[in-house]
Amino acid sequence: MSLSILFKYNQNLLRHSLLHIPKTPSPSFSSSSSSPLTRVRVKSSLVTKAFSSSSEMVKAIRVHELGGPQVLKWEDVEIGEPKEGEVRVRNKAIGVNFIDVYFRKGVYNAPSFPFTPGMEAVGIVTAVGAGPTGIQVGDLVGYAGQPMGSYAEEQILPANRVVPIPSSIEPTVAASILLKGMTAQVLLRSCFKVEPGHTVLVHAAAGGVGSLLCQWANALGATVIGTVSNEEKAAQAKEDGCHHVILYKEEDFVTRVNEITSGDGVEVVYDSVGKDTFEGSLACLKRRGYMVTFGQSSGTPDPVPLSSLSAKSVYLTRPTLFQYVVTRDELLKSAGEVFANVVSGVLKVRVNHTYPLSEAAKAHEDLENRKTSGSVVLIP
Numbered sequence: 383m384s385l386s387i388l389f390k391y392n393q394n395l396l397r398h399s400l401l402h403i404p405k406t407p408s409p410s411f412s413s414s415s416s417s418p419l420t421r422v423r424v425k426s427s428l429v430t431k432a433f434s435s436s437s438e439m440v441k442a443i444r445v446h447e448l449g450g451p452q453v454l455k456w457e458d459v460e461i462g463e464p465k466e467g468e469v470r471v472r473n474k475a476i477g478v479n480f481i482d483v484y485f486r487k488g489v490y491n492a493p494s495f496p497f498t499p500g501m502e503a504v505g506i507v508t509a510v511g512a513g514p515t516g517i518q519v520g521d522l523v524g525y526a527g528q529p530m531g532s533y534a535e536e537q538i539l540p541a542n543r544v545v546p547i548p549s550s551i552e553p554t555v556a557a558s559i560l561l562k563g564m565t566a567q568v569l570l571r572s573c574f575k576v577e578p579g580h581t582v583l584v585h586a587a588a589g590g591v592g593s594l595l596c597q598w599a600n601a602l603g604a605t606v607i608g609t610v611s612n613e614e615k616a617a618q619a620k621e622d623g624c625h626h627v628i629l630y631k632e633e634d635f636v637t638r639v640n641e642i643t644s645g646d647g648v649e650v651v652y653d654s655v656g657k658d659t660f661e662g663s664l665a666c667l668k669r670r671g672y673m674v675t676f677g678q679s680s681g682t683p684d685p686v687p688l689s690s691l692s693a694k695s696v697y698l699t700r701p702t703l704f705q706y707v708v709t710r711d712e713l714l715k716s717a718g719e720v721f722a723n724v725v726s727g728v729l730k731v732r733v734n735h736t737y738p739l740s741e742a743a744k745a746h747e748d749l750e751n752r753k754t755s756g757s758v759v760l761i762p
């Protein structure tokens with residue numbers, strides 16, 4: 383089932399690429415020799431709107447100084463017209479990710495100030511720059527990653543970083559799943575390949591990425607152990623395929639994992655919590671197990687002496703999604719697998735929290751205070 387959906391998704395991409403003959407080689411998902419006029423005829427009303435909005439201001443969240451959620455300001459910005467190889471997209475739904483918090487606080491450095499945060503959105507193309515893109519005004523597209531700036535009603539994106547959204551997936555659902563789902567895909571299929579019979583430990587199992595990791599790992603045939611902070615999140619994690627759930631604020635998760643695995647440990651730990659869990663996670667590993675540390679919701683883990691890896695000859699990796707979806711093919715493969723799993727029902731997308739875009743500060747506050755589960759989405 384998944385494969386046939388993936389096939390259809392790729393056929394859809396192929397259809398896009400067959401629409402236009404490339405003038406020059408392009409890394410984009412298709413290329414175009416059609417003039418903007420051709421596109422005007424296709425969807426004239428949208429194009430008219432796109433042209434008339436060229437000098438319009440749009441609303442966006444901007445950060446002028448690092449700090450708490452209150453530094454997220456609701457302002458007017460001018461976005462201009464897309465240049466060659468770019469598209470302008472009117473966002474319908476914007477994914478909130480913990481990485482947005484890191485940039486707001488200065489854990490990661492923003493390229494300049496003021497900046498608009500956000501690395502994930504889904505919307506309708508309102509204008510297409512010159513040159514080959516293969517994208518038309520009116521297309522529903524999504525992106526996850528660079529450039530930062532999705533907390534905006536409208537934004538300019540490189541055409542080769544956007545992916546078409548299958549018509550069966552709602553924009554809000556797509557914006558909840560693209561970055562988090564591709565992260566899960568990379569972690570489970572590339573960083574460490576989960577196989578039937580493996581036992582995996584997923585921290586923050588009811589979170590945006592955590593929920594998807596648990597569902598997908600279960601579908602791959604693994605025994606899934608999840609950690610969460612409260613009973614409500616525990617119930618969700620169970621529904622999402624966790625065979626064992628540990629309340630890590632009340633129980634020592636290392637002791638519990640030892641009990642569950644009869645002292646064997648787990649093949650892999652997916653640790654996004656960082657400082658509070660890192661050391662314990664290492665202790666939960668089997669001989670030659672994989673420590674996949676991919677986030678730091680509780681703070682950056684302390685430096686690790688190499689010798690701490692030798693006792694069980696464990697592997698340690700610190701992946702970022704963006705190093706795994708660099709080429710166009712990698713991006714489309716990862717997104718395609720995620721969408722296929724949504725359409726086939728392997729992944730239930732939990733859009734548990736939506737906020738108006740203007741209330742992004744509230745969304746950040748709730749995410750940081752562990753009040754959210756599943757995905758958090760902003761609606762322009």
Ligand SMILES: NC(=O)c1ccc[n+]([C@@H]2O[C@H](COP(=O)([O-])OP(=O)(O)OC[C@H]3O[C@@H](n4cnc5c(N)ncnc54)[C@H](OP(=O)(O)O)[C@@H]3O)[C@@H](O)[C@H]2O)c1
Pocket residue numbers: 478479480481561562565586587588589590591592609610611612615654655658676677678679680681701702703704749750751752753754755756
């Ligand atoms: N490496 C990558 O490419 C990549 C890509 C995407 C996401 N990530 C990382 O994956 C993690 C999850 O991202 P997400 O957007 O899906 O967020 P999320 O998991 O929905 O939210 C973070 C969760 O972490 C847990 N947590 C534990 N200690 C915490 C603390 N001191 N403060 C706040 N939260 C704490 C909370 O769950 P409990 O209440 O159950 O403890 C909280 O709900 C983040 O660390 C993010 O940076 C990494």
